[in-house]
Amino acid sequence: MKFKFFVITLTFILPVLGMAQPQGPLSKEARQRIEAQRIGFITQKLNLTPDEATKFWPVYNEYKDALRDMKDDMERPDLMNISDEEANTVIDRHIQQEQKRLDLQKKLITDLRKSISPRKIILLQASEREFNRGLLRKANEMNPQGGNMRDRKN
Numbered sequence: 279m280k281f282k283f284f285v286i287t288l289t290f291i292l293p294v295l296g297m298a299q300p301q302g303p304l305s306k307e308a309r310q311r312i313e314a315q316r317i318g319f320i321t322q323k324l325n326l327t328p329d330e331a332t333k334f335w336p337v338y339n340e341y342k343d344a345l346r347d348m349k350d351d352m353e354r355p356d357l358m359n360i361s362d363e364e365a366n367t368v369i370d371r372h373i374q375q376e377q378k379r380l381d382l383q384k385k386l387i388t389d390l391r392k393s394i395s396p397r398k399i400i401l402l403q404a405s406e407r408e409f410n411r412g413l414l415r416k417a418n419e420m421n422p423q424g425g426n427m428r429d430r431k432n
Contacts, residue, residue, distance in 0.1 A: 316409055323405040324398045333393030338402075341386040348378060 304312070317335075326334055355368055390399050 312413065319409045320402065320405050323408075324394070324401050326394070326398075330394050330398075334390065337386065337389045337393065341382060344382050345379065348375060348382075 320338075321331060324330075324334075355364060360368070387399055390402070394402075
């Protein structure tokens with residue numbers, strides 16, 4: 279009961295704190311707040327029991343860390359000045375990255391089947407999409423220029 283109260287409190291308080299932040303690249307603190315919101319959101323949506331949560335979060339965090347590492351390794355060429363040969367190399371690397379991402383997702387699902395139900399695995403995927411859409415919507419609302427945050431260069 280206390281855990282649910284904590285999760286619900288996080289879900290409502292952290293978004294308010296996040297709205298007061300200046301625009302620009304996300305600070306470490308902002309990323310941590312977003313991650314706390316993600317944890318609360320997913321825990322609430324999946325209705326994880328304490329036993330499920332202790333098994334779920336290490337597996338999920340390992341998956342997210344691996345995805346983050348892959349993103350850091352992605353090549354971002356200057357598309358206006360790239361040759362066809364370089365473009366083909368980038369395409370091949372992109373396909374390899376997508377295969378790695380798919381392999382990570384397969385491993386995640388295999389590992390999660392040991393700790394949560396298949397229904398909750400599907401709910402996890404839907405919850406991630408819902409959380410990310412909400413995050414993007416908030417970012418767009420806070421952007422006075424009206425541009426999509428995904429269109430900005432990192």
